[in-house]
Amino acid sequence: MKDLQMIFFGTFVSSLLLLLLALTFLTLFVIKKQQVKKIKSEKLRSKSQRRKQKKELERLIKGSKKALVTCLAFLLLGIGTGGGAYFISYYQAINLSEKDKELVTNGYYLLSDFEKQLKNINKDGMDLKKSSQNIQNLGGAMASYSGLKASNLNKEAGQIKLNRYYNIVKELGVNATGQSQDFFENKELVEEFLKDIKKAQGYQKEIFKYYKVDDGALKAKE
Template identity: 45%
Template sequence: MSIIDWILVIGIALTIVALLGSAYFLVQILGAQQQIERLKNRRIKNKKKKRVVASKSQQLIKKRKRSLLLCLISLLLTGIFGGTSKYISHYQAMNLTTDDSESVVKGYYLLDDFEEQITIAKEKGDSEEKLQKNIRYLATAMASYGTKTASTTNSKEGQLILNRYYNAIKQIGMNASTQTKNFYGNTQVVDSFIEDIKRIQTYEKAAFSYYKVDESNLSQE
């Protein structure tokens, strides 16, 4: 697990402990209050016993005050730990994990390089053998996205967006791997794949928009 995952787990555990502490001290308050009421209702004529009862009542009052203070502190800690855990959970849901971030960035460059290579192949701008080798490598890399799935720490919507993007990259990679010898000088095949790339880039932009990825930073690298 990542550091954030550990912090979230610890935060949830502390929230539960603090909440249980609040419940425990509340029971202590109610128990002390009941004992105080019972002592007040007792009619004692013996002075010695009265002093004993009075002393015990004072002890119970102090116990009630102490339990009340600890209960309030526990409730405060419950709010702090619970709020922190909720924030971390929301942060995880709305931000890419390290693996997903790497996959999205890699996918961006793979698509960009693939489009560049098939465009060169279309125009016969380099040797056919070299271009076939480059396209085959890129196609294999894209097809490997079939093994990728969005982290479950993402929101449901985020997972759908990422998985759609990953699946589209996988599909174009698989298709390209069967066509590596057909790109060179073939306008029809290249144009068809470029249309697919443009479609995938709409999925890519959706992922960038949802996770607030600055595409300009990627294009400058």
């Protein structure tokens, strides 16, 4: 996506320069047309002056035509590159940036692993120390989503969905880290967290649908 941003910037600047050149040659065309009109209005008596006038008119008319053709060429190129810049901008707006893609993917696995850890609490043969450490690690990883914001290249609707998702993942992480020991003694707390995980996964599904993410590919890697 960084490469796309560079390409967008390049095409956008190129479009502006091409349109500026088109405007420059349009101005030149208008000036030459005015000069042609002025010379044509002049009444000359001598043949030598009329010959010079004719040559000057031919030069100006030829120059005005060349300026107009060049103006149209730069105008078309400017519109073309502007359209390319718009397409790149639109593509970025409807697709996840590399950073957001990584955060959403990691969030998917963190929530999934956290859910599994909570569901396995108090099962026979479970290593309490190891399970507690796993919850601490997962909580810390989710808490790291604090302060994260979606790329402003996304459409506003996409940014809202992503920021809401990052926030609930962060809250789950902060709360889990602070209550990791309580899970083994409080079944109601476990159920409460499982509900919150489902809520976060609901936001996650909205993101997958909005950005057309294949969650089947993510599940296959679990």
